[in-house]
Amino acid sequence: MIEAALAKIRLRDDLSAEEETAILGAIGEVVSLPARHTFVHRGVRLSYSTVLIDGMLARYKDMADGQRQITHVHVSGDFPDLHSFTLKYLDHSLMTLTPSRIAKVPHARLEEITKKMPRLTRILWFATNLDASIHREWEISLGRRTAIQRAAHLLCELQARLQVVGQADASGFALPITQAEFSECLGLTPVHVNRVLRDLREAGLCEFRGGRVSIGDLAGLRATAEFDPAYLYLGRRDEA
Amino acid sequence: MIEAALAKIRLRDDLSAEEETAILGAIGEVVSLPARHTFVHRGVRLSYSTVLIDGMLARYKDMADGQRQITHVHVSGDFPDLHSFTLKYLDHSLMTLTPSRIAKVPHARLEEITKKMPRLTRILWFATNLDASIHREWEISLGRRTAIQRAAHLLCELQARLQVVGQADASGFALPITQAEFSECLGLTPVHVNRVLRDLREAGLCEFRGGRVSIGDLAGLRATAEFDPAYLYLGRRDEA
DNA sequence: CGCTGCTTTGAAGCCCTTCAAACCAGGTGG
């Protein structure tokens, strides 16, 4: 059920049988959610975190003027609000982009893990630090990259992260969100994102259509984005 | 010596004598660094983290075209690369903005803490999650706020964070960096930042001059920035 | 006293936004 999460951990660290049991034992109720549903509201005290079993989520903040900025996109196997274990409440909200299933992980169980399993604790800590690394890369995009580079970079990131959980290959992946939602990740208007996607299409790099990204030239897409996957820490932790 | 770091922890959590001893025992060599010196290079494997005793640091990434984006500014008492404990190498570099003193904290000591002191481990984990929260708020600035709002927001953030360690009050704080460096935080050109600072000055909100920020109207500055300090998690962890 | 690095100002240009409307696909009901 949470194979994706385990696969993601095993990519970087071995998991002992005991640690795997602890993770499985920490999993509580599973909930199915429709698309575009906010299920964690900023500022609300939380007593459990969640694992995303399948679907796609967004961390976002609303602005006073009604604008919205998505600060992170989550894919299967992510722990979208693991950080609420230490933060107690979140500075942002969490919504589904697509229909999703999430599993609840009570903070009490996480606390037990921190008391008994330091290695697993560090693996979980790593997961939140990886999120932070992705936040930093988005800062680079938002601060310095042009519109076309931002769009290309996010598509490269999603391709790389989805590939880890077997939901993407070099030819593309499912991305059943609207251009408006995509633009909320990039700090751009939907209108301009539409033009940029046309440019990427006409350059033969990739096509975002009908809820799917079809990549014509992954190397070219990565080159225009200046994409370097180092910030995703895809290598094993012990030899990094 | 690391009073600032302890003060920052105590703001949110109590520290037992044992925990304080563990922190002090983890501190190793202290190093003094000149301004504008990169002492952690991206991609290099690290065996220790650092605590910033005094001074100001920046996390940054260089772009292919020579541009630079600062993704985080650190003040006294911060653990600027605590996340290298789980990440092993960093996706970004770390430089001094001002002359600084840092203390090295070997990862081996941190590992001992994770084995023996789950509560202190969670406090350290929190520190890295707070950094991530600040990264998210910078994404909001870079993605959605206007130039004047970005500048005002960063000044508000620094005021609030420096106040915690006794280096700022409502009337201002020392900020001995150049406008060019400030602009590298904001994703703007130095020229435009200069104009924006003039606007803030002429509005009577604040003045950034001679390495010092003098705040004329903190409430007004916060209003123009739409600054909400919730993301800084300044309250106690047990009652949040 | 002139060098150096930072700040400030001006003018022109461009990337992206804003506003507006047409287009298109899928679903619903007559």
Added chain:
DNA sequence: CCACCTGGTTTGAAGGGCTTCAAAGCAGCG
């Protein structure tokens, strides 16, 4: 089975915020 509606996509035209390029101003220092 087509008319209609709705939400998303696409295109056009005008405008604005920020960048770029250029140069002057200014303070600290050898």
